[in-house]
Amino acid sequence: MVPPSSTPPPNPQQTQQFLSSVLSQRGPSSLPYTEDTKWLIRQHLLSLVSNYPSLEPKTATFTHNDGRSVNLLQADGTIPMPFQGVTYNIPIIIWLMESYPRYAPAVYVNPTRDMIIKRPHPHVSPSGLVSIPYLHSWIYPSSNLVDLVGNLSSAFSRDPPLYSQRRPNPNPNPSPSPSPSPSINSSMSSSYGHHPPPGPRVAHSATGVYPPSPYGRVQPPQPSQARPTSTDDAAEVYKRNAMNKLVEMVHGDIIGMRKAREVEVEGLFSAQAVLRRREEEINKGLKEMQDEKEALEHQLQVVLMNTDVLDSWIRDNEGKTNNLGKNNVDVDQAIHCADVLSQQMLDCTSADLAIEDVVYSLDKAVQDGAVSFDQYLRNVRLLSREQFFHRATAAKVKEAQMQAQVANMAARMSRFVS
Structure with a gap:
C-alpha cells in the first residue's frame, strides 16, 4: 500500500483525445476491439478516470500463454482502500482484453518493490491476478469499470492484499521522500498470460513514509526511539x-x-x-x-385466359345457332371446324368410328350365317389396316394441336402480363 500520489491527475481533455486517437486507428496498428464496442469502451474509461483520477488509461503489450502478443488498453494506477480508519492506495492494472466489454477485464495487483502480496489471499493469487465475484458475474452491458473499482476497494478493505516490508535504513540521515520504484512490466498475466510471481522486495526508503501494515506484522528490530502513546476516545x-x-x-x-x-x-x-x-x-x-x-x-390469370377463349368461341359460333330451329338443317354443315387440323381430326375420328360399326356388323353377320368365315376374316383384316392408319393420323394431329394450343396460351399470357 502506498500513500496518495503527489502527481497531478491527468487532464480530462488530453485523456479524451488520447482515447479517441487510439480507438480510431485502422490497419495493423489498430486495437483488437470490435467497432460496435469502441464507443462504449471509451465511455467506460472516461467515467473511470472521472471517478478515480489516480487511474490513467494507457496502451501496452500483453503476452498470452500461447506466446501471442497484442496491444491492449489498460488502466494503470492506484485505488483507495479504507482500512481501520486509514485510507491506503492499492496499485493495480486493469487490462481490457480483446473481448471487452462483453467479457470481464483482467485485473492485477501491481506491487512496488516495497510491497509483498499476502499469501494466501481469497481474491489475489501469488502472481497478482484478482478474482472477485463482480468479475465472475460480469453482465454486458450493465457492468462497468467504475463499479468494478468500487467492488475492488470494498473487497480489499475487508482483507488487504498487500503489506509493506520495512527494514532499518543504514543511512544515518534518512530522506523524508521514498526512492523511486522501478516500473513494472506491462505484459503481466496469469490465467490470461505469463506473469512472473513477485518476490519479496526490500524498501530503500526511510522508515515511516508508508502507513503501517494493516496486518500488525512483527517488523525487524528498529532503532529505539520515543513513540507517543495515544488512546482512542470512546x-x-x-x-x-x-x-x-x-x-x-x-x-x-x-x-x-x-x-x-x-x-x-x-x-x-x-x-x-x-x-x-x-x-x-x-x-x-x-x-x-x-x-x-x-x-x-397465377390461377386468376389462367381463369381469365380460359374465359377469354370461351367468349371468343361463343362469339364465333353464336350465328350458327340461328338455323337450328329450321327443318332443313344439314348435318354435315351443322359443325364447322376451326382449322385444318380440327377438320382432319374430325375425319379420322369419324372414319375410325365407322370402321368400328362395320366390324360390329360383320360379327353379327357371321353369327347369323349371312357371311362366310373366310370372307369375314378377309374384310376384318382390310378394315383393321385402314383403322390403324386413321388412328395413327389422329395421334399425329392431336400432338400438333397440343403444340398449337401451348403457343396460343403463351401468346395470351404475354398479353395479360403486359
Missing part, C-alpha cells in the same frame, strides 16, 4: 464502529440492488428471446401468405 471508537456498520449496510443494499437488477436484466433477455421467436413466426407466416397470393394470381 466517542471516536463509537463513531468508527457506526461508520463501519453504515458501510456494511450500504454494501448489503448494493448487493441486493445488484441482484434485483440482474433478475430484471434476465427477465428482459427472456422477453427479448420471446419477441425474436415471435418475429420469426410472423416473418414465416408473411412469407407463406405472399406465396399463396402469388399462386392465386
